[in-house]
Amino acid sequence: xxxxxSAFLSDDLxxxxxxxxxxxxxxEKSSSKMFSIFSSVVARYKGLIASVQRETGAAxxxxxxxxxxxxxxxxxxxxxxxxxxxxxxxxxQRDSTMEDEHQRKRLAVEVHxxxxxxxxxxxxxxxxxVPPERSxxxxxxxxxxxxxxxxxxxxxxxxxLYTTFASGGMYHSLVMDNSGNVYASGSCARxxxxxxxxxxxxxxxxxxxxxxxxxxxxxxxxxxxxxxVDYQGNLWTFGANESAQLGFARPSSVYxxxxxxDLPPMRxxxxxxxxxxxxxxxxxxxAFGENKKGQLGLGCLNTQTKPIKVPNVPNVETAACGxxxxxxxxxxxxxxxxxxxxxxxxxxxxxxxxxxxxxxxQVPDVPIxxxxxxxxxxxxxxxxxxxxxxxxxxxxxxxxxxxxxFPHFQQVKFSQGVVVKIACGWFHSILLTTEGNLFGMGGNTxxxxxxxxxxxxxxxxxxxxVSCITSISSGGFQSIVRSANEIWVFGKNDCSQLxxxxxxxxxxxxxxxxxxxxxxxxxxxxxxxxxxxxRK
Numbered sequence: 001x002x003x004x005x006s007a008f009l010s011d012d013l014x015x016x017x018x019x020x021x022x023x024x025x026x027x028e029k030s031s032s033k034m035f036s037i038f039s040s041v042v043a044r045y046k047g048l049i050a051s052v053q054r055e056t057g058a059a060x061x062x063x064x065x066x067x068x069x070x071x072x073x074x075x076x077x078x079x080x081x082x083x084x085x086x087x088x089x090x091x092x093q094r095d096s097t098m099e100d101e102h103q104r105k106r107l108a109v110e111v112h113x114x115x116x117x118x119x120x121x122x123x124x125x126x127x128x129x130v131p132p133e134r135s136x137x138x139x140x141x142x143x144x145x146x147x148x149x150x151x152x153x154x155x156x157x158x159x160x161l162y163t164t165f166a167s168g169g170m171y172h173s174l175v176m177d178n179s180g181n182v183y184a185s186g187s188c189a190r191x192x193x194x195x196x197x198x199x200x201x202x203x204x205x206x207x208x209x210x211x212x213x214x215x216x217x218x219x220x221x222x223x224x225x226x227x228x229v230d231y232q233g234n235l236w237t238f239g240a241n242e243s244a245q246l247g248f249a250r251p252s253s254v255y256x257x258x259x260x261x262d263l264p265p266m267r268x269x270x271x272x273x274x275x276x277x278x279x280x281x282x283x284x285x286x287a288f289g290e291n292k293k294g295q296l297g298l299g300c301l302n303t304q305t306k307p308i309k310v311p312n313v314p315n316v317e318t319a320a321c322g323x324x325x326x327x328x329x330x331x332x333x334x335x336x337x338x339x340x341x342x343x344x345x346x347x348x349x350x351x352x353x354x355x356x357x358x359x360x361x362q363v364p365d366v367p368i369x370x371x372x373x374x375x376x377x378x379x380x381x382x383x384x385x386x387x388x389x390x391x392x393x394x395x396x397x398x399x400x401x402x403x404x405x406f407p408h409f410q411q412v413k414f415s416q417g418v419v420v421k422i423a424c425g426w427f428h429s430i431l432l433t434t435e436g437n438l439f440g441m442g443g444n445t446x447x448x449x450x451x452x453x454x455x456x457x458x459x460x461x462x463x464x465x466v467s468c469i470t471s472i473s474s475g476g477f478q479s480i481v482r483s484a485n486e487i488w489v490f491g492k493n494d495c496s497q498l499x500x501x502x503x504x505x506x507x508x509x510x511x512x513x514x515x516x517x518x519x520x521x522x523x524x525x526x527x528x529x530x531x532x533x534x535r536k
Contacts, residue, residue, distance in 0.1 A: 168475015180215030233265025272321030397458025398442030447509025
């Protein structure tokens with residue numbers, strides 16, 4: 001990028017080559033000009049070497065030839081990879097304004113986490129894109145046991161509840177159908193949709209099939225990146241990568257699904273703001289990405305540029321990631337946490353507030369846990385008796401009618417049904433009962449509770465416009481829910497992350513049915529599905 005070009009070209013060399021600031025910007029757009037720059041640099045190296053030769057007679061031009069060969073190899077490798085710098089440079093002013101508004105409105109906390117992290121510097125990488133191959137779907141997709149009291153009076157819940165049928169990032173969403181096809185909508189400015197848009201908005205307005213992916217069994221979205229696990233256990237990532245959240249150090253963004261190397265077969269993946277946890281088929285925990293608050297549980301605060309097995313944790317059943325904290329449930333139903341605890345989101349004793357918990361520790365005095373979900377600074381878990389517990393930041397009521405922050409896990413009072421699934425957005429929470437009814441609480445200025453208004457709720461409120469729901473998912477400020485054969489969306493839509501098209505409002509507070517023209521959740525993509533290749 002422009003900053004790296006400025007660092008690479010010293011002031012005297014820039015002056016010698018006659019480069020202005022505008023020239024630096026043009027370098028990113030013109031591979032031919034880049035070659036000219038590299039050639040000039042090599043020529044200068046040759047001149048220096050020749051000068052040393054004349055003075056000492058000890059040097060040979062073989063060194064300069066090696067330099068030229070290395071530079072040519074580097075240039076060829078750069079040209080062979082899709083840079084899509086024009087996509088990054090065309091990121092709209094509206095996106096910037098929207099992010100500023102979001103910062104003012106939402107992160108009204110005592111300590112603001114950084115909206116972005118510094119790029120990884122001085123890290124070499126052997127990153128090589130591995131093109132995916134479409135394979136036959138797995139015969140059985142991983143399912144979640146629904147727990148006590150599920151079947152009675154709820155025949156539609158007898159089907160499998162897909163653990164990751166949908167996921168939302170800050171500006172994009174993914175949806176997975178029963179055959180393992182994955183569809184994306186929203187902003188693709190950082191490559192997070194796995195599809196390159198040809199429009200000035202850098203958006204995919206409708207849910208569009210991501211081409212060339214194998215059959216997928218688990219999906220998850222971070223702020224501006226995505227991760228998928230295929231039926232053979234391969235992990236695929238794409239999107240922003242400034243904190244190595246894609247599992248490799250370079251490049252800064254990846255615009256097509258790329259297989260993460262050197263991993264055992266994976267079962268599921270969980271994305272935080274800029275960090276990733278994944279669980280292998282033998283129930284081991286692996287982690288990579290941002291780690292400034294200890295959220296990877298590795299005993300340090302260093303960014304992890306490639307996947308590493310997390311030591312000293314039990315076999316993992318499920319996990320969840322928040323802004324800068326992580327939670328996992330062991331196969332025995334015990335709850336373990338790591339990361340930032342400024343808002344008590346780890347549910348640890350009050351004396352640990354502000355602690356950067358750098359290793360996973362067991363949360364004391366909680367019942368056996370079945371499911372867990374993380375918001376930005378709050379956490380929910382569901383116990384084996386289908387009771388909901390919460391801890392952490394509660395300014396918007398995302399933990400229900402309690403104090404502004406929970407210093408430890410407390411039971412969330414709920415008497416309107418038996419809860420079988422929980423899902424946290426950044427500042428809101430939704431619950432699903434055995435009757436297929438949906439309830440929401442927390443921040444709602446973006447309509448993410450689906451209550452047809454923009455009023456925050458600190459009490460658990462029924463979402464009456466949908467029924468017979470079987471699966472739920474919440475992203476940053478959007479929610480996606482599924483019935484037997486329909487998908488409903490509501491919440492923030494400023495980057496088309498709800499898949500409703502450009503003409504829809506920036507906020508959709510009422511549950512809206514996705515157009516089945518573009519996605520068939522019960523099987524293969526329909527002929528009308530919009531498909532674009534990330535490579536074209």
